[in-house]
Amino acid sequence: MDFLRPRTWAEALDLKAARPEATPIQGGTDVMVEINLDKGRPAALLDLTPIPELREWSREGDVIRLGAGVTYSRLIGELEARLPGLAQASRTVGSPQIRNRGTVAGNLGAASPAGDSHPPLLACDAVVEAESVRGARLIPIGEFYTGVKRNALAPDELIRAVRVPVARGPQYFSKIGTRNAMVIAVCSFSIALHAAERRVGTGVGSAAPTPRRAVAAEEFAAARLDWRGRSPLDPDVAGRFGELVAGAAAPIDDVRGRAAYRTHALAVLARRALGWAWADFRAGTGADSSAGSGGGDDRGSQ
Amino acid sequence: MRVNLTVNGRATAADDVWEGESLLYVLRERLGLPGAKNACEQGECGSCTVYLDGTPVCACLVAAGQAEGREVVTVEGLSRGDAPLPGAGPAHGDVSGEGLHEVQRAFLDAGAVQCGFCTPGLVVQAHALLAEADGVPSDADIREALAGNLCRCTGYEKILDAVRLAATRLGPPP
Ligand SMILES: Cc1cc2nc3c(=O)[nH]c(=O)nc-3n(C[C@H](O)[C@H](O)[C@H](O)COP(=O)(O)OP(=O)(O)OC[C@H]3O[C@@H](n4cnc5c(N)ncnc54)[C@H](O)[C@@H]3O)c2cc1C
Ligand code: FES
Ligand code: FES
Numbered sequence: 001m002d003f004l005r006p007r008t009w010a011e012a013l014d015l016k017a018a019r020p021e022a023t024p025i026q027g028g029t030d031v032m033v034e035i036n037l038d039k040g041r042p043a044a045l046l047d048l049t050p051i052p053e054l055r056e057w058s059r060e061g062d063v064i065r066l067g068a069g070v071t072y073s074r075l076i077g078e079l080e081a082r083l084p085g086l087a088q089a090s091r092t093v094g095s096p097q098i099r100n101r102g103t104v105a106g107n108l109g110a111a112s113p114a115g116d117s118h119p120p121l122l123a124c125d126a127v128v129e130a131e132s133v134r135g136a137r138l139i140p141i142g143e144f145y146t147g148v149k150r151n152a153l154a155p156d157e158l159i160r161a162v163r164v165p166v167a168r169g170p171q172y173f174s175k176i177g178t179r180n181a182m183v184i185a186v187c188s189f190s191i192a193l194h195a196a197e198r199r200v201g202t203g204v205g206s207a208a209p210t211p212r213r214a215v216a217a218e219e220f221a222a223a224r225l226d227w228r229g230r231s232p233l234d235p236d237v238a239g240r241f242g243e244l245v246a247g248a249a250a251p252i253d254d255v256r257g258r259a260a261y262r263t264h265a266l267a268v269l270a271r272r273a274l275g276w277a278w279a280d281f282r283a284g285t286g287a288d289s290s291a292g293s294g295g296g297d298d299r300g301s302q
Numbered sequence: 303m304r305v306n307l308t309v310n311g312r313a314t315a316a317d318d319v320w321e322g323e324s325l326l327y328v329l330r331e332r333l334g335l336p337g338a339k340n341a342c343e344q345g346e347c348g349s350c351t352v353y354l355d356g357t358p359v360c361a362c363l364v365a366a367g368q369a370e371g372r373e374v375v376t377v378e379g380l381s382r383g384d385a386p387l388p389g390a391g392p393a394h395g396d397v398s399g400e401g402l403h404e405v406q407r408a409f410l411d412a413g414a415v416q417c418g419f420c421t422p423g424l425v426v427q428a429h430a431l432l433a434e435a436d437g438v439p440s441d442a443d444i445r446e447a448l449a450g451n452l453c454r455c456t457g458y459e460k461i462l463d464a465v466r467l468a469a470t471r472l473g474p475p476p
Contacts, residue, residue: 027363101360
């Protein structure tokens with residue numbers, strides 16, 4: 001096994017082009033588990049942690065460009081107001097020690113259907129910034145997941161950053177598990193109200209071969225919510241929304257839960273999440289107060 | 303490969319490191335620091351918790367090469383003065399408890415140590431919590447901070463007592 005330590009991003013891209021079989025490593029919270037448990041030995045490890053710009057995030061217009069090396073702990077500490085859905089999901093990842101190392105880009109690299117970043121990234125239309133010596137390309141999040149633990153990256157590509165729009169309305173993430181920490185989701189759900197566009201975004205986790213949106217539920221809610229009058233949520237609308245979210249899933253029975261349980265739980269999660277988000281919308285809370293007008297830091301690094 | 307790093311304030315190097323090896327293995331097997339424990343090697347138990355550049359992490363999930371040029375503090379490095387350092391005599395030499403950090407002493411005094419296997423990781427994680435905390439942290443905050451540290455013996459109540467005791471003794475931050 002080789003251990004490759006690029007000092008710069010350009011060097012990392014060169015190394016990945018020369019050694020496409022090399023496994024990138026950031027927090028190592030997926031990669032090292034595999035090696036320690038002898039589930040597979042990479043031909044080489046490509047350590048991305050020395051590259052400073054990967055640890056930076058910046059605000060570019062209405063989008064946060066989240067460097068691939070920004071840890072969950074920093075995302076929670078520095079970006080909670082602007083990326084509330086992703087920050088909530090980050091809070092549920094593993095334990096403090098895992099969040100101090102783990103990254104959203106690592107979650108995307110692993111592309112586990114149970115990864116907690118995926119539902120909020122789907123709900124708020126994130127874009128993955130992939131790069132290789134051939135150039136950079138932007139992959140809409142909905143096209144990123146291609147199968148169980150498979151993603152759209154080419155063998156010579158690395159994730160440079162994830163572009164996540166700043167919240168323009170309430171966002172929630174919820175997840176089913178056996179305890180409050182250290183839990184791989186039995187199923188999970190995220191919602192984002194894009195209030196200005198009168199649109200609802202969703203993401204469903206751990207209930208299909210890939211994380212996915214619940215498009216029929218999004219369209220139903222967008223049409224039935226009283227965006228102008230902000231009247232209370234009709235319980236029938238909430239219930240139907242939950243059913244449509246559950247209908248978008250294609251769960252399996254496994255050690256964490258039965259398919260029937262996942263379907264039921266998803267309907268409940270989705271119904272509740274819509275209720276919380278709508279209550280925030282009516283109260284005029286939950287959106288990023290600094291959106292558009294500046295306010296808050298515009299960049300962060302470590 | 304060779305890995306150069308600073309451990310508990312001392313610049314050091316480990317040789318013949320396998321490229322897939324963890325920082326935990328380097329600390330325990332190559333640098334003679336058995337404080338951080340190896341229990342699960344998958345990030346679940348927290349018994350291998352050490353500081354990496356000031357942030358508590360599971361040493362079992364840090365690739366050895368990722369520690370190149372970085373600063374590691376283990377549980378051995380938290381005690382003062384006569385803390386056993388590599389080559390400085392038996393690791394169990396100091397039974398008096400002198401030189402222990404307040405967090406370590408609080409674990410002993412509160413009865414939070416039974417078999418002791420989880421203790422080094424809990425001590426480092428509790429140390430990190432108290433370094434940030436303003437006064438005695440709430441139960442919810444302690445439980446959240448220690449959520450990644452498993453103990454099979456104590457039932458956790460004495461561990462919570464130990465953290466509160468240490469917080470009280472350490473007093474408010476300067
Ligand atoms: C105890 C424990 C608990 C966990 N709990 C959770 C949980 O609750 N929820 C959850 O979602 N996950 C959980 N995980 C899994 C893991 O922490 C996450 O998937 C995390 O986001 C991985 O990030 P990382 O930086 O550590 O990735 P790494 O392990 O460094 O890499 C993960 C994958 O991504 C690839 N990769 C990394 N960076 C890049 C890049 N820049 N470009 C291209 N590919 C890249 C790697 O090659 C690898 O395939 C847990 C893991 C452990 C050990
Ligand atoms: S040995 Fe590292 S977390 Fe268990
Ligand atoms: S004291 Fe034995 S595991 Fe905690």
